[in-house]
Amino acid sequence: MATLVLTTVGGIFGGPIGAMLGGLVGQTVDRELLFKPRGREGPRLTELALQTSSYGTPIPQLFGTMRVAGSVIWATDLVEHRHREGGKGRPTVTSYSYTASFAVALSARPILSVGRIWADGKLLRGAAGDWKARTGFRLHLGGEDQAVDPLIASAEGIAVAPAHRGIAYAVFEDLELADYGNRIPSLTFEVSADAGPVSAGAVIEQVSRGAVRAGEGGPAIGGFSAYGGSMRGVVEPLAQACGGWPVVAGGQLAIAAGDGAAVTVRDRGAGVRGRERRSIATPDRAVRRVALSHYDPARDYQAGVQIASWGVGQDRELRIELPAALSAQAAKQLAQGALTRTDADRTRRTVVTGWEGLAIMPGARVAIEGESGRWRVVETLVEAEEVQLQLTPIAPPALAGPAVPGRVIGAPDVAQGQTILHAFELPPLADGASSAARVLVAACGDAPGWRKAVLATSIDGGVRWEAAGATVQPAVIGTVASPAGAASAAIEDRRSLLVVDLAHQEMVLSDADPDALAAGGNLALVGEELIQFAHAEPLGGGRWALSGLWRGRRGTEEAIGTGVVGDRFVLIEAATLVTLDGLAGAGATVTIMATGVGDPDAVEAHVLVTGRSITPPAPVALRAERSAEGGCRLRWTRRSRVGWRWSDGADAPLGESVERYQVRLLPSGLPEQLVMTDVPELMLSPGISDPGELTVEVRQAGDHGLSRAAILVLDIEPE
Template identity: 45%
Template structure:
């Protein structure tokens, strides 16, 4: 407040220079009145990120912590080019992606393992060990027998690459950088050591010999030491008071207040003029209330993904500015609040001191010993002693009587990144009928790619033409197709009427996927189209049965010219909702060879998932004729008539004749029996006349034969329209 007041007055009367001088005077006055905030230990850092600076200390990690690591080796970015398209007159395009390989040092002492890895704040590796981006990761625990990494050897040479024994590190090989802006992301690592309960001796292990200190650090789950060990012990002493004993042949560290309490004899009166306590043999002193008492503890909160947390001591705040203790430990919020509560209590107790003179020499009483004094309550600590002619003079401080701090703590709110499993990839490739857009000469190939896991990152798609080579088709993206399995068999029905009787139960790949019902108007505009094996249907009713199970009813069958397979359904067929989430495939890469399959390889698979292409050829195949009409020609012969259909012309907006959508109108008429053609004709109009004599010979050769009419297109024949041999 004084700073603001003196700054305003100085600026008002003397301009900017006087304002600056006024601010300086005001700050001095504020410090004199309020005091300055205290701090013990170096300031606790926010979560830092991976660096590659020379001279950066690599921490010694105990327990479990989250560390940034230091890049000790890396390659340049590797560019990957993926050219797609360009077939059948279509323009080609090239996509670029980048990857990098790097080694990151984590700890200068051995680790047991690593847990989660964060990249730019998002999870790169989940708690289950699943990578969320492409690439391989190898972990080296830092023991003395760890081998050399093969990637580093290949890059640097067998005689030039160290094994980094004694250093725990990880190696990323071909880490895909597309999700990170094609750069190496800021990495942090959750690491673990094999230690159980952390003790003071575990901090000294491998650093100081001939020391004992099996003092447990209650509640502490991890410690990161980046500087001198003495600095760390000084920070720990603020909340875990230590007793140091050097009377033996080795350094011994123990808990303050754990030594046995011994009784002092009565005080000895000195006759010296300058001696203290001339009449009593002791003198008492009480220090003033400290201007800054430790009441705030900053730490790494294990319940907030090791982000820095802060806890205050409970109770009424002391006068003056509270001091802050920065402790580089991973601890829960409740334990942290208990620590700062006990620390604040100790600071309040340690304000009474006594100077005591005794004529008895007890070898067991030395600096650090706990004693009781005749006529004085409580326990006192020997801080110093001096041998004088008048006796042994002891400097005593009141030892705090710390009650258990039964207080709770709250970590606060955390919005962690979702750690969803990568999940397996589910794939169904198929071809769809021509929709009337474009020339209609290229197959409309799609892949429905999905996964049970909501965090599925997508998969890479490939075409396998049977030669053992996988041709890349691009990435599927993260959008999951609604895909599942039909439980039971869909019964046959007419494609000409609304099927109100059939019902099927569908089990979707994930319970989070959903279906919806549709009315007649929505069905007319193409809603709720689905692929069941090789038949395209529409459904009106969808009722959830729970846990991803749905009952579908009210069907329109044989949509898109698939009426020929209505009666061919089996059990456990694939269900794919045709809702636009499918991935288009480049027909120029897939090709026209029979037996071509589509493969998908996601992060959750060690081997690609393979799918046959359902409805193969349906895009360019003409639709079968309809409305068969057969009549006698009056002389014993037959006249066969039919109505053609046009692929891509699914509506009838003008009510007149449909476009042909083929080069010429022609039909193949075959008289066949048991799949064997006995006679064949090619006609160029939707009718044919069969003479009586020819009809008689055909019937005589095969009474059970049928006439089959197929429309001829640029790329093949339609499904047959069947006529009986007799009218």
């Protein structure tokens, strides 16, 4: 009907040219706004959350701040990275990892920035711009002068690589895919296209490229995704949700909304019997419930639904899917406003005017002389030299009640932090014996979000590097604030207190009962000493006081009392240690390099290989006894690198192919002597046991080297 009326108006006032222009304007109103064609042209909210890579997929125009998936517009094949572990007597295991490089189109108009990025629903990039997985990243803002991305240019050739001018897109370079099943994950982006909220009117004007004007501006929205195959598919849901309707003003199509300036008309049929017409549709034909779907920024832009209803007769429902970022309260108010307007639209009022009524276009606001309220024109009829304006009341602004956004479990956004790395060689921690020197690596971050780092090793001071996989679970690591001091390794140290500062406050320590300690629990490397602790008391701020100490564990008694402030503290747990076997022999220095997501530069740790991981521990209980013959007999007790558990009535296993000891004798003023023996004792020859000072060093000879020495200094007196 609008086409007929507007064409008539154009013909009256502008002749044939005016009629043509009027027809074009009328067709625009019909096609784009008034009469809804069959089929769906606007976006579903789910479409904006699903990443696509199909040709012909529309790219949304983004306004304000929105979370969108985008479309993959370029990608390379997966790149396979091979890592081999083993060798030197151990089975070789080859593992594979994959990376991918690709580009994702985000907006068909320029943007300002990208904030958080989700991959398969988990944060890939946090609000602070920190990455949760290793990747290169570049953002092209969509300017008309933007350059070709260098990665795309190198892969496709500079002559054929598109710059995608006018399209904002992101490029990922070598994104690690291990956390995503070795495939490109489904990505969503928090995109800011404008500074602050935008008005619905501004969105309509830009989407229509100025063909539709929105003078009143409309309500402010946090963000909007103009997505769809036609202008109508974008404008209609936005105008519908915001209470707008089409009007022709000044020869231009516009969207009007709410109360405003109105043309006053006199109803010639008022008070005339049969001429005053008013009708109200029956309630059973009216919408009784409006459900408005939107994106809620407070819920990480997940879809939310706000419902307004009259409470009864809710079988007639209007559903509005609005791809806009709105708070729950704002969405509730829009839903309530839509419900109020649908109820007001049940009322129709016909006003009879003279020919002056032809100047009042459909959609215009009118005030009826002598009556209150505002009306808008929905239809104009010319009949018997009279103009009849069919009106419907303009509903007052809605007052929304309380809105409940609903619960949401958001992806945790914790900072990755920088890597803290320690490498060391320890005596064997398990009962099995190793045949190659073993270096252990423990790592964590200085923030709770740290998960892992890539490792590499070098035995020539960093000239050449070998890939060594990655770290495993984050270790509990810290530094010594107050060392434990001297004590005995033979009994529990109940006097000393060890105070440590852990890397961050999310790390915790716990108590261990005697059975747990006997099973190896609460074992920590403190400086060069292995210590177990029974009690852990939090002091606040990541500081802990440890007591009930078992000192010098696993043959590290020589380090008791050597600790200083700032020494490393590493809780020894199998799940947090990376084992590197056979990197180098005794005397070599191995450099371990770790690179985590939050590290600006690689982190290095150096360890001197001593062989303590493959040699027996030093003998104990070295003593000298006078023999019945008058000489001096040395005795000692061996220990084993494979038998650390206490078993009543059973000797520790030997752990070596043969039992053999090297005894080094250093008598005062005489040349030293080396003596080999197959039993844990030695009878000193008369010349060696003469009066004077004698230093004795006893080492067990293992399959892979000598143990550290047990040392005894004797002052032999004359008999």
